[in-house]
Amino acid sequence: MANKRASLESITLLGAGLVGSLLAIYLKRKGYHVTVFDKRPDLRKTGEVGGRSINLALSRRGYRALEEVGLAGEVQKLMLPMKGRMMHDEKGNLTHQPYGKEGQVINSISRGRLNDLLVTEAEKLGVKINFGEKCIDVDLKAARVQLENSATGAVSKVTSDIVIGTDGAFSALRNVMQKEDRFNYSQYYLEHGYKEISIPPTASGDFAMDHQSLHIWPRGKFMLIALPNLDKSFTCTLFFPFSGQPSFESLHNEKELVAFFQSTFPDILAYMPDLAGEYFKNPTSSLVTIKCYPWSSHGKTLILGDASHAIVPFYGQGMNAGFEDCRILNEVIEEQDGDWPAIFEAFQKQRKPDADAIATLAFQNFIEMRDKVADPDFLLSKKIEARLHQLFSTRWIPQYSMTTFSDVPYAEALAIGQQQSAIMERVMKTPNIEVTWEQLDFEAIVNALDQRKITLKTQ
Amino acid sequence: MANKRASLESITLLGAGLVGSLLAIYLKRKGYHVTVFDKRPDLRKTGEVGGRSINLALSRRGYRALEEVGLAGEVQKLMLPMKGRMMHDEKGNLTHQPYGKEGQVINSISRGRLNDLLVTEAEKLGVKINFGEKCIDVDLKAARVQLENSATGAVSKVTSDIVIGTDGAFSALRNVMQKEDRFNYSQYYLEHGYKEISIPPTASGDFAMDHQSLHIWPRGKFMLIALPNLDKSFTCTLFFPFSGQPSFESLHNEKELVAFFQSTFPDILAYMPDLAGEYFKNPTSSLVTIKCYPWSSHGKTLILGDASHAIVPFYGQGMNAGFEDCRILNEVIEEQDGDWPAIFEAFQKQRKPDADAIATLAFQNFIEMRDKVADPDFLLSKKIEARLHQLFSTRWIPQYSMTTFSDVPYAEALAIGQQQSAIMERVMKTPNIEVTWEQLDFEAIVNALDQRKITLKTQ
Secondary structure (H helix, E strand, C coil): CCCCCHHHCEEEEECCCHHHHHHHHHHHHHCCEEEEEECCCCHHHHCCCCCCCCEEEECHHHHHHHHHCCCHHHHHCCCEEECEEEEECCCCCEEEEECCCCCCCEEEEEHHHHHHHHHHHHHHCCCEEEECEEEEEEECCCCEEEEEECCCCCEEEEECCEEEECCCCCCHHHHHHCCCCCCEEEEEEEEEEEEEEEECCCCCCCCCCCCCEEEEEECCCCEEEEEECCCCCEEEEEEEECCCCCCCCCCCCHHHHHHHHHHHCCCCHHHCCCHHHHHHHCCCEEEEEEEEECCEECCCEEECCHHHHCCCHHHCCHHHHHHHHHHHHHHHHHHCCCCHHHHHHHHHHHHHHHHHHHHHHHHHHHHHHHCHHHCHHHHHHHHHHHHHHHHCCCCCCCHHHHHHHCCCCHHHHHHHHHHHHHHHHHHCCCCCHHHHHHHCCHHHHHHCCCCCCCCCCCC | CCCCCHHHCEEEEECCCHHHHHHHHHHHHCCCEEEEEECCCCHHHHCCCCCCCCEEEECHHHHHHHHHCCCHHHHHCCCEEECEEEEECCCCCEEEEECCCCCCCEEEEEHHHHHHHHHHHHHHCCCEEEECEEEEEEECCCCEEEEEECCCCCEEEEECCEEEECCCCCCHHHHHHCCCCCCEEEEEEEEEEEEEEEECCCCCCCCCCCCCEEEEEECCCCEEEEEECCCCCEEEEEEEECCCCCCCCCCCCHHHHHHHHHHHCCCCHHHCCCHHHHHHHCCCEEEEEEEEECCEECCCEEECCHHHHCCCHHHCCHHHHHHHHHHHHHHHHHHCCCCHHHHHHHHHHHHHHHHHHHHHHHHHHHHHHHCHHHCHHHHHHHHHHHHHHHHCCCCCCCHHHHHHHCCCCHHHHHHHHHHHHHHHHHHCCCCCHHHHHHHCCHHHHHHCCCCCCCCCCCC
16 A cells, blocks of 8 residues: 655665565555665676575565565466475485475575566566665765765765665665664674585486475585576585585595595585586685664664675575565554654564574574484474474474464564474483384373464465 | 894884773884874873773783883872772662772773873884874785874875784774674673763862772662772763663753752762763763674784773773783784784684673673672672682682782683682572571582682782
8 A cells, every 4th residue: 555655755775686676666566766776787687696695495474575566476487396305314315304284385496586576576666776886875864875886986975765775784784874873783604604516407408306305415514405496407505614624624626525525425426517616616605694783773774684684594584584574664664654763663673583583593493404404313303293283283383384384473483493392302301202202192292382373374 | 022023024003092002012112113093183182081981990900011011100100099899878878898808909090191101101112103093994915004184184005014903992993804704793782871970079179088999879770980080089970771760861951860869879969069060061972892703814904902802891891901912912922923823813812712701791790780789698798708718818719809800811710700609609598698607618618619729919
């Protein structure tokens, strides 16, 4: 619903990435005058994705926002559903673990193609997107942005009613906010980095592995994962320590690299025709968690998405959280009837605990994916949880499902999950649990949990 | 001892505050070619202290460094020894709690006069200090600093072998480092701010209160403190929430202010002739804790003091920690024989846990000062600890004494203190402890503590 005051108000967005272009669509549909500036060139022309990961996992929260702005049909064409995790052990043996029940999937999607779709849709609605315009300063009180054109070097100033920074983990707007008194901020890097390596289609033009799974090679302190692409290739990502043994630092040449893959990921080597070429050419990227508060300043500026809460990628929720930000901001604009200082205050107060929660969940999932998914006790506890969910479908919902297949606030998903973990820890101490688990008193287990009914969605 | 290579090497220091000017002295004495740039004007000419607190508590760690560079005699002339805390309750009743044993004192010292002394000494040794030169950028790999002259606006570049940032909590050098990959960083503000109010000498020209104490008005969620000055005035600092009831936000005018002081700090009101004038004129400053790592970059730059570890002021250790940084860096330069990349690596590795520990201790002392010092149980436990220390002077040393009167690394003081707290918590559960405490088995209590002998110093 368009707001009465909207047509009078101008909004400048910094960043035409996934979150920025979706937010532009939301705001334009509400009637605001929206202009976007992005420091990068138009990615539809260059075909680059700016050094970011190639594919992402789209799940319920992100999909819901895309659906709200009428893009469900278009987006579905880009999605490759993944029904579960396929674990590869050191001998090449496979174990499949479904993500949820029938129909509950996460979707591999190309960052570049989704971004293209959103940028094109925003422009179709009348949003003006200016590429190659780098934000070099912001006057927070005046909502005035200073921009530098990357081609000409020309500097210009743009003043609007509102400035929103959707300019990612290294947000220029947030850098300015950081110098404001009483702005809390942290950036923490993992000891691990990541590197992408591709698996092309087979000679016969097919996927090299099951394309309805997210593949994981969990190896304790590190892991490899692979997501399918529409062109029947996979993109693998090696999450690996920067230093130590083994690490990015410890593999010096093709011989060492191949020997390491041969002993550690034996079943994948044959599918990587250019392993060494890509490994030594592709960048090693770092993984950062960024937290800050407040997200708004002087009632005129706001940061959103990675700009206000960058997380590690292990829950596949970075984009989904950013898209959910857009949906919730849109709701809050309605609730507060277009009063921006009130909108910003209400939005950040509501959303900050959820942003903190998904940061925690994302980090925990790293430990789970690289380490625990190979542990028989962990797999048994997941089996018991699946049974609990089967018997009490609205009363015991695994944390993964709440996060991935529902709209429950992340902070609630985290809190309920912590309760479930404590309960499951006690359950797993039952003598001979490996053989007796089907005789557990499942009702008593569910009754130990504080009750809240949650509805799961397939998309 | 001057290093052989020292005379060949040039060091640029950013910031001629307390830590910068002391470090300049240390490095010049070693034979390095030292140049300092400070964005502020020469404070010996302006008499200002740049909006920072007026007086500080100098204790063992800071004094040791000053003594090492031969300034003990000069510094002593500026020191006002404080033997303990003087607590003022809501009725104006006083309770005195000594900081340590006879001769163990902390010293109130004027920030401005100590800074003048250090800057003058550095210049005397041949250090060139350039005032009014603001660092606007640093090339970390080239050790090249870009400066802007505040009078002329002229921009100049200075390249040296090494750049060290002693430019405080809002360090320009650290701001550049923050943009480097894998630089961990956090800035967290307290919900409390502070405001200074002065107590002039009495009509007869004397101190208005006991000048050998640090005065505290502990009031639970907030507090007032006062430190004596050489001119027989006191400087009071109100540590108070920014918002809520009561807070800086809740006192709107002279009437409300005076009524609040009348009911909350009744015994001090008469000594503050210009309470409202100062309260409504003086700034309300915020309190930040800053942590980061690494402290060095490319083997050419280092940050030190508040620039790498700004803490809240409640343990009186900010300056002491910064001076101890200088002493330890000086030692590490010797140990590593002037090899700068090795010096920086060894220094930051050794010192980071101590910087984190004093940040924790400083925050804990805020809770202790504003809240616990008025609690009878707390006072009893301190009395028992004092007895333990009296009986076993090298085996049970209160945490405050380790931090304030010894050179034990802060991280050790924190760890031993945590053990002591756990032991004391059990001791305090003894039935009727208030009346039976003298019958405790003190030897058994001390034996429960992991043993490490620590020597305390009077200065």
